[in-house]
Each structure stands twice: as C-alpha cells, then as structure tokens.
Amino acid sequence: MANPHKFYLAHMNAKTGYRATWDPGRPLKIGFIGKLDKFGVFTVFSSLDKEGLIPEVLTDTSDSEMDYTSENEVNIGTKLAGKAPAVGSVLTDAEAGFVIDFKSEKGVVFKANGYKTHQVTNLGEIEKFILPKFKQGNWEKDWLIVTQLVEASSATIIISNSSNGKLELKASAGVGAANLKLTDASLGLTVARETGSTLKFIAQEGLTPLYRLMGIRHPLFGKPGLRTKGIQEGMDKEEFQLQDFDPGEVEQ
DSSP states (O other), rough: OOHHHHHHHHHHHHHHHEEESSSTSSOOOOOOOEEEEEEOOOEEEHHHHTTTTTOOOOOOOOOOEEEETTTTTTTEEOOOTSOOTTTSSOOOOOOOEEEEEESTOOEEEEEEEEEEEEEEOOOHHHHHHHHHHHHOOOOOTEEEEEEEEEEEEEEEEEESSTTTTTEEEEETTTOOOOSSTTOGGGGEEEEEEEESSSEEEEEEEEEEEEEEEEEOOOOOSSSEEOTTTTOOTTTSOOOOEOOOOGGGGGOO
C-alpha cells in the first residue's frame, strides 16, 4: 500500500463515523481551528479561545474501551508467560506478548482504553459568532473547528502495509498477568519480530485519536451532514455545518 495513512483515514471514518487524527500522536483540543491539507490531515491554525470565544464543553463521565479490528483481515493471539509459544514464534516459554497476523494490506487494529468523548455544547453561540466574521472577511471560508473529540488514556493503533504480515510483541520481563491488553503501557511492549510492514503506535498514552469538525459550508468539503440550530432565518446564505468526510480529501 503506497499511502497507508490515507487508507487509515478513510477506513476509520467508514467504520466509526469519526475522522482519525494523523498522526495518532498529534494532540488535538476542542475548539482548535484549522484546515484539512491535500492529504486529509488537519493542521491547526488558531483556536476559538484565541479568536475571542470560549467553547463550552461536555465531557463523558464514563471510562470505557473502544476496540476495533478489521474483520477477516487481522488475527490477534495472546501469549501468556509460562505457556508454550506457537510454532515458529520467537517468544520463549517464559515470555508474554502478542502475535498479530495480517492477511492483507488493509488491516487495522484500533484499541483505546480510558475512552472519553468531549463535545461542544454552545454551537448556536459559536455559529452567531462566526457568520458575521465570515461575512466581514475576518474568517477564512476553509477554517474548521474541532467540535467533538475522543480522548484515550492509552491506545494501540496498527496499520498493515503489506499482505501476509506478522508482528510479534514481547512484554517486559516479570509480566505474569493473565489479562494482557495491547493498550497497557505498563507492559513495556517491544517488537520481537516483524515480517511485512506496518505503521504502529503501541500502547501510547494520552492520545486524541478521533474527532469531528464543523465549519462554513463549502463545496470543497462535500455534502453537509448537519445544520446547527440558531441561525436567524435569512441572516446569511452561509451555514455552519458538520463537515462530512469526503474520500476526495485523501486522493492524490
């Protein structure tokens, strides 16, 4: 696969309804203002705070997990310490870890622990703030605002870049827990062996891997999906809307 990150952006949107942050380690915050580049990557230019309006944010109080693995494309095996490894594995009897098989170059592993969602709750106020600025030429038409954000206390994201690949991850010495998790940073997971090619972010902490954007309606960003309440009838032909993912964003 020539551009695995483009596949990842389109694939995760199709499966979750969110945009995926690229790279996954890049931090985002609610109220960030930016643009999508020609690769579909969101680049931050400003924030609502800097522009003069503080977003009101509701944070999910639950602490859940998000677990997605490409159907029929990925197989994940857990190797416990003291158990015999699979035939051909480089892991020893005493070692713990994971063996991940990718059947094609279109496999994704996305596991997030401590999953929380943040969302803006004063969209009507933001809309009334933006539209006059846009009309006066003080707001760029392709500026987009992060209005929903997924935060994970830790996450593992692996993107296959070749067919029939295998990735073996070894936990640090002394790990004996029966309930091993790919997202557990305390395991100290390292690559023991890899055949094929993957892009991988293993048990990274404090990620904001998924998000949604809103902005002024513009043909570049495809069909609008949601119109925010609060626009006065006839106030302006422009609308502040959810910016649906357009596959054309990540085309060469």
